[in-house]
Amino acid sequence: MTRQMTGAKMVVQALKDQGVDTVFGYPGGAVLPIYDEIFQQNGIRHILVRHEQGAVHMAEGYARATGKVGVCLVTSGPGATNAVTGLTDALMDSIPIVVLTGQVPTFMIGSDAFQEADTVGITRSCTKHNWLVKDTEDLPHVMHEAFHVAASGRPGPVLVDIPKDVQFATGTYAAPKEVKLAHYAPKVKGDMEAITELVEAIEQAKRPVFYTGGGVINSGTGASQLLRELVDATGFPITSTLMGLGAYPASGDKWLGMLGMHGLYEANMAMHDCDLLINIGARFDDRITGRIDAFSPKSKKAHIDIDPSSINKVIRVDIPIVGDVGHVLEDMLKVWKARGRKTNKEALAKWWAQIEKWRAVDCLKFKQDGPTIKPQYALQRLEALTKGHDRYITTEVGQHQMWAAQFLGFEDPNRWMTSGGLGTMGYGLPASIGVQVAHPDALVINVAGEASWLMNMQEMGTAIQFRAPVKQFILNNERLGMVRQWQELLHGERYSHSWSEALPDFVKLAEAFGCKGIKCDDPADLDDAIMEMINYDGPVIFDCLVEKHENCFPMIPSGKAHNEMLLGEADTQGVIDAKGSVLV
Amino acid sequence: MSPLHIKKGSNSHSAYNLRPTFSDVQEKHTLAVLVDNEAGVLARVIGLFSARGYNIESLTVAEVDHVGGLSRITVVTTGTPQVIEQIKAQLGRIVPVHDVHDLTVEGPSVERELALLKVAGEGEKRVEALRLADIFRANVVDSTLHSFVFEITGTPEKIDAFADLMRPLGLLEVARTGVAALSRGTA
Ligand SMILES: Cc1ncc(C[n+]2csc(CCOP(=O)(O)OP(=O)(O)O)c2C)c(N)n1
Ligand SMILES: [Mg+2]
Numbered sequence: 052m053t054r055q056m057t058g059a060k061m062v063v064q065a066l067k068d069q070g071v072d073t074v075f076g077y078p079g080g081a082v083l084p085i086y087d088e089i090f091q092q093n094g095i096r097h098i099l100v101r102h103e104q105g106a107v108h109m110a111e112g113y114a115r116a117t118g119k120v121g122v123c124l125v126t127s128g129p130g131a132t133n134a135v136t137g138l139t140d141a142l143m144d145s146i147p148i149v150v151l152t153g154q155v156p157t158f159m160i161g162s163d164a165f166q167e168a169d170t171v172g173i174t175r176s177c178t179k180h181n182w183l184v185k186d187t188e189d190l191p192h193v194m195h196e197a198f199h200v201a202a203s204g205r206p207g208p209v210l211v212d213i214p215k216d217v218q219f220a221t222g223t224y225a226a227p228k229e230v231k232l233a234h235y236a237p238k239v240k241g242d243m244e245a246i247t248e249l250v251e252a253i254e255q256a257k258r259p260v261f262y263t264g265g266g267v268i269n270s271g272t273g274a275s276q277l278l279r280e281l282v283d284a285t286g287f288p289i290t291s292t293l294m295g296l297g298a299y300p301a302s303g304d305k306w307l308g309m310l311g312m313h314g315l316y317e318a319n320m321a322m323h324d325c326d327l328l329i330n331i332g333a334r335f336d337d338r339i340t341g342r343i344d345a346f347s348p349k350s351k352k353a354h355i356d357i358d359p360s361s362i363n364k365v366i367r368v369d370i371p372i373v374g375d376v377g378h379v380l381e382d383m384l385k386v387w388k389a390r391g392r393k394t395n396k397e398a399l400a401k402w403w404a405q406i407e408k409w410r411a412v413d414c415l416k417f418k419q420d421g422p423t424i425k426p427q428y429a430l431q432r433l434e435a436l437t438k439g440h441d442r443y444i445t446t447e448v449g450q451h452q453m454w455a456a457q458f459l460g461f462e463d464p465n466r467w468m469t470s471g472g473l474g475t476m477g478y479g480l481p482a483s484i485g486v487q488v489a490h491p492d493a494l495v496i497n498v499a500g501e502a503s504w505l506m507n508m509q510e511m512g513t514a515i516q517f518r519a520p521v522k523q524f525i526l527n528n529e530r531l532g533m534v535r536q537w538q539e540l541l542h543g544e545r546y547s548h549s550w551s552e553a554l555p556d557f558v559k560l561a562e563a564f565g566c567k568g569i570k571c572d573d574p575a576d577l578d579d580a581i582m583e584m585i586n587y588d589g590p591v592i593f594d595c596l597v598e599k600h601e602n603c604f605p606m607i608p609s610g611k612a613h614n615e616m617l618l619g620e621a622d623t624q625g626v627i628d629a630k631g632s633v634l635v
Numbered sequence: 636m637s638p639l640h641i642k643k644g645s646n647s648h649s650a651y652n653l654r655p656t657f658s659d660v661q662e663k664h665t666l667a668v669l670v671d672n673e674a675g676v677l678a679r680v681i682g683l684f685s686a687r688g689y690n691i692e693s694l695t696v697a698e699v700d701h702v703g704g705l706s707r708i709t710v711v712t713t714g715t716p717q718v719i720e721q722i723k724a725q726l727g728r729i730v731p732v733h734d735v736h737d738l739t740v741e742g743p744s745v746e747r748e749l750a751l752l753k754v755a756g757e758g759e760k761r762v763e764a765l766r767l768a769d770i771f772r773a774n775v776v777d778s779t780l781h782s783f784v785f786e787i788t789g790t791p792e793k794i795d796a797f798a799d800l801m802r803p804l805g806l807l808e809v810a811r812t813g814v815a816a817l818s819r820g821t822a
Contacts, residue, residue, distance in 0.1 A: 171675060176686055180730040183674065200730055233671070235730050360724035363717060 058187040059084035059218040062151065065194035067094050068227050071122050073113060073488055074098070075106040079126025081153025081166060084218035086124075098488060098517055101509035103130050105481035107137020107208075108507070110148045112485030115468045116443055118271060120201050121148040121485065127155055128166030131212075132173065136475060138208045139177040143472025144294060145269055147206035149197050150178075156216035157185050170212045179207030185214065187222035192230045204237030205358040206269055237357060241374030241382060249329070249353045249370050250386045256327035257398035258405075259287045262310065262339075265294030265471070266332015266356060266376050268464045274377035275299070275464045278331065281384055285394050288406055290318035292333050293456055294471045301460030307406070311339040312607050313453040316414035316616060317406055319605070322347050323613040324405070330354040332376045335365040336472070337634075345612030355379045414605045414618055415457055424574050426451060426526045426597040430458035430498070433524060436581045440494040442466065443486045447479040447503030450532040450603045455498040477506030480523060484510060487519040494522070494585060501527040501594075502551050511564045514590045522584050523592045528599045529554065536602045540623055557594035564592075572596035609634035663692070663713045664739040665746060665816045666723065671731035672698050672706040679729050680708055689714060689722050693748075693791070695813040705733065711791075711814050738816050746816040750794045755782040756805035764804045771797045782807070 056064065062085050066074065075098045078086045089097050100106040103125045110121030125134055131152040141148050155164040171183045180200050182193045193211055201209045253259065261282060267274050275298045282289050282305050289299050290310040299306055308315035310322055322328065328350040333339070335354075340346045346366060353370035354362050362371040372379055387393075419428040444459055446452040446469040461467050468486060470478040483497040497504075504525050514521050534549040561568030567587050571580040571594070584591045602623075605616045617623055670676045677696055684691050693711040698704075712722060719737070726735045738744040752773075754764050761783075768775065768785050771793070777784035782805075787797055791814060798809055 172678070175675065175679060176682055205728075233730070234733055358724075358728065360721060360728055362724070364721055364724075367717075 054224045055221055056224050057084065057088075057219060057221050058184075058190050058213065059088045061187070061190045061222065061224050062194065062213065062218070063088045063092060063095065064224055065191055066122065069120070069195070069198045071095060071120070074122045074124050075100055075109040075113070075485065076124030077103050077106060077126065077130060079128075079130050079153065079166070081127035081155060081215050082124060082130075082151075082213075082218075083153075084215065085151070085153070085213075097124075098484075098513065100481070101512050102507065103133035104136050104477065105484075105507050105510040105513065107134050107141065107148065107150065108475075108478050108481035109485030109488070109510075109513075110150075111137065111141050111144075111146045111478075112445060112468050112482030113489045114146050114148055114485075115268075115482075116465055116486040117489045118465060119147075120198055121146070123148065123150045125150065125152055126166065127153045127170065128168045131168055131170040134210075135174060135177060136473075138174055138210065140470055140473040140475045140478060141208035142177050142179065144470065145206050145265060146208065147201040148208045149201050150208060150210045152210060152212045153218070154183065154212045154214040157214045158216065160214065170210070174210050177208070178210045179205075181210040181212065183212045183214075184217055187217050187220040190217065190222065191225040195227045195230050196232055199232050200235055203235070205266075238373055239357070239375035239378050241355065241372040241379035243382065243386075245370055245372045246379060246382050247386055249372065250383060250390060252327050252351055252353065252370065253285060253287075253329075253387060254390070254393040255395060256287075257395055258321075258325045258402045259285075259327040259329065259399075260307075260321045260325040261287055261289040261329050261331060262291070262322065262333055263289060263295045263298055263331045264292040264333025267295055267298040268332075270332065270357075270376035272464055274332075274375075274380060277377060277380035277384060279303070281380060281387075284384075284392065285387075286396075286399055287329075287394075288321055288403070290314070290321065292336065292339055292471070293469060295333065296456060296467045297461035297464045300462040302462060309456050311336075312341070313457065313603055313605065314607075315457070316412050316605050316618065317409035319607065319613040319616055320409045321406060325350045328352045330356075330368070331380070332356060334361045337365075340365065341607045341615075342610055342612045347613070412618070414616075419574060422573065424572065424577060424595060424597045426454050426528065426601055427458055428574060429524075429526060429577060429595050429597060430454050432577050433496070433498075433581055434459050436578065437494060437496065437585065440585070441490070441492070443468070443483075443490060443493050443495045445469065445479040445482040445486060445495070445497045447497070447499040447506075448474045448476045448533075449500040449503055450528075450536065450601075451498055451500045451526040453533075453603045454526070459498075476500075476503035478503075480504060480507050480521075481510045481513075483521040483523070484514050484517075484519045487514075487521050488517065491519075495520075496522045496524050499523055499525045500532060501525050501529065501554060502531045508560075511561075511566065511590065511592070515565050518589075520587075520589050520591075523590070524584070525557065525592065525594055526597050527554075527557070527594050528597050528601070530599055532601075533603070535600075539602070540608065557592050561592040566590040566592065568592050568594065570594040570596070658716050660715060661713050662716060662719060662739075663711065664719050664737055665744070665814060666710045666712065666726070667736040667738055667816060668708040668710065668726055668732060669734040670706050670708060670729075671733070672704045673731055676706070676729075676731050677708070679731070680710070680726065683725055683729065684710075684712075684722075687721075687725065689718065693813040695815055709814055709816050736818070738818055741818060742822060743819040744816055745819060746790055746814050747788055748791050748794055748812055748814050749786065749788045750798070750809060750811040751776070752785045752787065752798060752801055752806060753782060753808040754785065754801050754805050755807050757781065760804045764801060767797070767800050767804075773797065
């Protein structure tokens, strides 16, 4: 099937042929032909955002909650530059999205035309790949290739820049099957020799730990299933990065909780003392490793990753396996079973006894006393009251994000969306809308800090217009809490610009937007207020006034090792030295 | 409350002591990168080097397969073994990159560079420049009564040596192409 049509029509046709049902976008001069085509069809739903950054985060939320590619459509110049933060966020967290940008007509490129920006130049370093399409005949091929590149290998954001004359001109459309994709085809099968070496290590390990990351989620639900099988069959403890939560269920008895800077004591201690560390789809990020030269000093290290550049980038590993997590886990299980399902049971029992001792420290304990709501308590109640629901959680960035990771339990993959690598305040609200659009009947909650939430609050308009009943659960400490925590620890308690002044009245704000506002400042009222939020059929802004000076623990301070965690206020005196304080 | 005995204010190690287990010997490697000859591909490669703080000692690029639309980029870079491995892996990640070859480790290879050198001088110096050019098998591609332009090909070291000799004899300008390299034999 080949057909003559305009470039604008090709864009819409290619989206349909790629199975796209939703586009998040914002119009402008350079994309009007495409908007005209969108107007004249029904297959694709367009969600009109309030700011292009919101569009990209929505597409990210959509992509993470469905495993599909998220799509955005924005105009040239300011439309494209507003998308840059979202693109960078998606690149850091390996989220597959396709961003389509309008561009000034080809004959005006380079003339500083109205709303011209060097979009492919600006976004070259924040996309996995990008294209400027100068000829309508190239458009079908580039569109299909864009989806292929975004979704395959290590996923990521791509951008297609389409000049307005290319949208108007007519060319020959080609369906996905008719175009020959470029050579890009990352390796998915792991090397069997290395896999066998890892299985041997598993058979002998005395103190093993699985350290899993977002790669397991990106590899698809099948990979999570295989991971569960492997963990339960071997009886090895498992921890995960912020990005990997939900791949293994939080209720599983092998679950140690999240690791890293604000990870659990038992998870970090296990990482430090293990003799076999099996990294599955994580990347030894600095939030995880702490001080590199003291990172897991006694262990043999294996690393499974689809991206060869992740291996030996930060930590030297003994058994590198390049491949897709799902494929490698499948082969690993096969080999391990064929060799008789061996583990060192005696040693494992001792290892678990040690882990139980660490667990007994109860590193997340806090006391809810007095008249003020502790943020931890708010999340504990949110967890208890939403547990049975078909629930998706997004977050903003700050202390509330870390508490959410600590206190909420995820039983399945794709239910937790947070900005990990870039730490983008303003991510959570739009992301929650993207998730809700994908799952209209689910309970979608954005656990937010008041400061982060303000960064993209205009998107409440989007939520209301498109009837996305997202719940904005704002842990309002009237502080840039995480910044304040660092100032307390590192800068002599000089709280430079780390408070939120002139905050809006969130209940009135909700009313102004046309949704429901709830305010709660009393622990005794909290359950009822949360239930009211859950039961309300529509978007809610929940202003939860919490303890202003609560710090987030455990914490591995910058420049410290895993076994130098701070567990509470009592540990914090003078703990970060001058060298640690230059780190972020 | 802490069951840990955390040393307060301990500062025995710098957090910047990032790669204690990696060798810190600097090595020079010549990489051959085969890429689709498309707009922006050179910017992607150069952008990678600048964004991640890698060195470029020399870089050449030209289309080598017109039908297949492929260009060959030859990069000479320096770094620790771990950095060199990273550079190769990062290059391999770029979508229009087909192949990355490390000519320095993948068996014997030949490297050549071309340079043009303008030397101005009178009398004895002029004669000496010509005599040395002959020894180095450099060609005279332009001459006036007061100057020569020499063309020389060879390894970068040979060109360095020739330029050093020309300096006291009136070297005015040098233009170098950067290194082109191929593996030896049929590999
Ligand atoms: C766009 C952006 N700007 C600045 C920061 C630095 N930053 C990290 S956390 C934080 C404070 C967040 O405050 P809030 O959203 O209220 O969360 P809290 O820590 O109080 O829970 C800041 C400013 C960031 N991560 N992102
Ligand atoms: Mg706050």
